Amino acid sequence: MAIDRKQLIIEAATKSFSLFGFKATTMDQVAKIANVGKGTIYTFFKNKEELFDEIISSLIHEMKRAADEAMDSTLSFHEKVHRGLYQILEFRLKHQLTIKLFQEEKEMGTPAVMEVMVKLEDAILGYLKEKIIAAIDKGEIQECNPEVTAFIMLKLYVALIFDWEKRNEPLEKEEIAKLFEQYIFKGLSNR
Amino acid sequence: MAIDRKQLIIEAATKSFSLFGFKATTMDQVAKIANVGKGTIYTFFKNKEELFDEIISSLIHEMKRAADEAMDSTLSFHEKVHRGLYQILEFRLKHQLTIKLFQEEKEMGTPAVMEVMVKLEDAILGYLKEKIIAAIDKGEIQECNPEVTAFIMLKLYVALIFDWEKRNEPLEKEEIAKLFEQYIFKGLSNR
DNA sequence: AAATGACCAAATTACTCATTTAGTCAATTG
DNA sequence: CAATTGACTAAATGAGTAATTTGGTCATTT
Numbered sequence: 034m035a036i037d038r039k040q041l042i043i044e045a046a047t048k049s050f051s052l053f054g055f056k057a058t059t060m061d062q063v064a065k066i067a068n069v070g071k072g073t074i075y076t077f078f079k080n081k082e083e084l085f086d087e088i089i090s091s092l093i094h095e096m097k098r099a100a101d102e103a104m105d106s107t108l109s110f111h112e113k114v115h116r117g118l119y120q121i122l123e124f125r126l127k128h129q130l131t132i133k134l135f136q137e138e139k140e141m142g143t144p145a146v147m148e149v150m151v152k153l154e155d156a157i158l159g160y161l162k163e164k165i166i167a168a169i170d171k172g173e174i175q176e177c178n179p180e181v182t183a184f185i186m187l188k189l190y191v192a193l194i195f196d197w198e199k200r201n202e203p204l205e206k207e208e209i210a211k212l213f214e215q216y217i218f219k220g221l222s223n224r
Numbered sequence: 225m226a227i228d229r230k231q232l233i234i235e236a237a238t239k240s241f242s243l244f245g246f247k248a249t250t251m252d253q254v255a256k257i258a259n260v261g262k263g264t265i266y267t268f269f270k271n272k273e274e275l276f277d278e279i280i281s282s283l284i285h286e287m288k289r290a291a292d293e294a295m296d297s298t299l300s301f302h303e304k305v306h307r308g309l310y311q312i313l314e315f316r317l318k319h320q321l322t323i324k325l326f327q328e329e330k331e332m333g334t335p336a337v338m339e340v341m342v343k344l345e346d347a348i349l350g351y352l353k354e355k356i357i358a359a360i361d362k363g364e365i366q367e368c369n370p371e372v373t374a375f376i377m378l379k380l381y382v383a384l385i386f387d388w389e390k391r392n393e394p395l396e397k398e399e400i401a402k403l404f405e406q407y408i409f410k411g412l413s414n415r
Numbered sequence: 416a417a418a419t420g421a422c423c424a425a426a427t428t429a430c431t432c433a434t435t436t437a438g439t440c441a442a443t444t445g
Numbered sequence: 446c447a448a449t450t451g452a453c454t455a456a457a458t459g460a461g462t463a464a465t466t467t468g469g470t471c472a473t474t475t
Binding site: 250262263265 | 435436437438439440
């Protein structure tokens with residue numbers, strides 16, 4: 034069987050997006066890296082955005098898998114949430130592609146990138162929501178609005194991991210877990 | 225006594241910053257609105273940024289006052305925090321100047337505006353921190369890191385008020401208070 | 416039938432030059 | 446003579462445009 038051109042293209046595009054971002058990646062470049070004629074790209078993908086979307090979709094799958102792997106059913110709900118979220122956000126910090134896109138979203142506001150980041154956030158929120166609903170059913174946590182709760186959890190995590198260290202010493206993984214437990218799972222109140 | 229030229233300049237600049245933002249406000253314009261020669265501005269303020277800073281400093285004072293007024297010492301800590309924070313963020317939504325600056329920060333990234341917004345956030349965090357320390361002393365809430373706690377409270381509030389409604393129906397003031405209580409002050413856990 | 420790269424319209428960029436602006440200071444005013 | 450002013454300048458900005466680049470197509474090649 035001949036080489037899988039579609040796969041070559043996906044790999045080349047992933048490499049280039051990771052290195053230069055979406056906007057600065059040209060289709061000529063992708064074709065060259067993939068050792069493929071430019072026209073060939075358009076037999077597999079309608080346009081640049083669709084190629085991008087396909088790459089992001091597998092990224093989302095990878096993230097889900099990483100999160101699932103970090104959990105196991107014997108863990109308490111809050112350990113699950115912590116490990117899952119931490120895994121997902123670690124992913125963001127470690128993988129070149131997500132770093133580059135995160136940066137491109139904020140610094141240039143490239144529309145295609147903005148769209149894709151919304152999709153990514155939605156995927157995370159949806160995933161969290163599922164876990165929350167399951168936890169309510171099992172009686173592990175109180176009744177609550179799963180949508181809002183997922184939203185709050187994600188925002189809190191992002192704030193602790195990304196925003197906090199813009200102006201302070203980064204928080205350790207354990208500290209974050211502790212804070213999360215203290216606020217979301219126990220509350221501050223004395224009564 | 226002659227007219228207070230400094231005050232005229234401050235009022236003119238405030239008006240112009242509110243209407244056009246920092247970057248789009250020219251010193252000629254401020255001078256004209258204030259009915260003052262341009263040189264006069266420079267007898268009171270070293271440069272455009274210093275004029276801007278002075279205006280922001282009084283804005284911060286106004287915010288503090290508004291927050292203080294919304295509280296009273298008979299309220300529980302979480303009612304105080306809720307009313308104070310709500311007041312401050314309402315301020316952001318209602319006052320032309322803060323709206324314009326918020327927009328300029330995100331859309332144009334004007335350096336002087338970015339700087340000033342950091343100062344504003346610091347002022348809010350410092351204010352919150354004080355209240356938190358007082359509450360710990362009075363035994364109203366558990367021991368906690370006041371810096372991190374202030375940070376979490378602000379981020380959570382901003383998320384609930386600004387970020388949530390980017391993609392969902394806005395939350396009512398009462399809902400926000402309830403959520404805040406549920407998460408920060410009570411926690412989700414069943415044990 | 417699958418793959419290609421020369422080609423084109425549209426978008427982006429690099430550059431220029433006229434205009435605008437922040438800040439100064441010699442002249443003016445009261 | 447102390448306070449005020451606005452004409453002035455160097456630097457920054459941005460409108461206009463020419464040159465280049467890019468996404469996408471399609472006739473040709475393999």
